[in-house]
Amino acid sequence: MSAGHDHTGGANEKALRRALILTSTFLVIEVVGALLTGSLALLSDAAHMFTDAAALGISLLAVRMGRKAADDAKTYGYARFEILAAAFNAVLLFLVAMYILYEAYRRLSEPQEIQSIGMLVVALAGLVINLVSMRMLSTGKENSLNMKGAYLEVWADMLGSVGVILGAVAIYFTGWTWVDSAVAVLIGIWVLPRTWTLLSESINVLLEGVPKGVNMLEIRKQLSEQPGVQGVHDLHVWEVASGKISMTAHIVHSSSGDPQKLLEDLQDLVKSKFDIHHTTLQLETEPCWLAGEEHAYESTGNTAARPHTHTA
Numbered sequence: 001m002s003a004g005h006d007h008t009g010g011a012n013e014k015a016l017r018r019a020l021i022l023t024s025t026f027l028v029i030e031v032v033g034a035l036l037t038g039s040l041a042l043l044s045d046a047a048h049m050f051t052d053a054a055a056l057g058i059s060l061l062a063v064r065m066g067r068k069a070a071d072d073a074k075t076y077g078y079a080r081f082e083i084l085a086a087a088f089n090a091v092l093l094f095l096v097a098m099y100i101l102y103e104a105y106r107r108l109s110e111p112q113e114i115q116s117i118g119m120l121v122v123a124l125a126g127l128v129i130n131l132v133s134m135r136m137l138s139t140g141k142e143n144s145l146n147m148k149g150a151y152l153e154v155w156a157d158m159l160g161s162v163g164v165i166l167g168a169v170a171i172y173f174t175g176w177t178w179v180d181s182a183v184a185v186l187i188g189i190w191v192l193p194r195t196w197t198l199l200s201e202s203i204n205v206l207l208e209g210v211p212k213g214v215n216m217l218e219i220r221k222q223l224s225e226q227p228g229v230q231g232v233h234d235l236h237v238w239e240v241a242s243g244k245i246s247m248t249a250h251i252v253h254s255s256s257g258d259p260q261k262l263l264e265d266l267q268d269l270v271k272s273k274f275d276i277h278h279t280t281l282q283l284e285t286e287p288c289w290l291a292g293e294e295h296a297y298e299s300t301g302n303t304a305a306r307p308h309t310h311t312a
Helices: 009-037 040-066 081-109 116-140 145-174 178-206 216-224 259-274
Strands: 229-241 244-253 278-284
Touching: 009 040, 009 116, 009 145, 040 081, 040 116, 040 145, 040 178, 081 145, 081 178, 116 145, 145 178, 178 229, 216 229, 216 244, 216 259, 244 259, 259 278
Parallel strands: 244 278
Antiparallel strands: 229 244
16 A cells, blocks of 8 residues: 555545435435335344445545644644444444344344335345445545445445345245344344454454564564665554555664765655655664664654654
């Protein structure tokens, strides 16, 4: 992933806004349809549709907040707001899935009459809405956890719509109303692993963990093998937000070399081999602890006195 500037923000915002309008409009239709047909599967799909609308709204807000400029109070700006939004979406979806499982269990002991035709019509309309929304959101999901979260919400709901359609057909031909609850359970079970994936990725960013696809051992090896480098320590790589990777390191080097040339070479190495464009490197002729420095590493790499380099 590149840590360069994001030029897709405008397209993401447009896609989110359109998907939000479609989803919110159909949400009302689906809730009414669920109440009229008595279908729990349709109601569970409506619940997912509600989380879709909430997720899209939060994601849209995250895109707008992420464009706010950095200042002295928030030196990274509001870029990480999108990660908070993705984590919130994951928690919300988890809670909805748990509610659906509970309601399905309750209904298995208290079967209700299901209007399968109405259930089928509403579910087909929901499937169309979800497919259109997924198409709108698909271009931004690879570069943003925020967009990925919104896409997964709609994707899960699309699968729910398919399940409701199959359930409606089964009920129509067999009269087995328990199928409705079974479909609702399958929707809930299907959603939970996807929810965990999104939540774990969001938590990794918030904890400033190593970004997916970054090999710390290889970075350390490549830095250590450069001419003039005698050691590497305090190496850290993290994401401020999706695709915005930063790196800091202390480099022990030979006093006989050209520090500025070494700094430029290391910067080019990290940029070309690992696609990391924001680097903060401290050059030392001996490890800082041997020099008697009181060194407290800051994970954000914002220590003003530290010599550093920053490429666009």
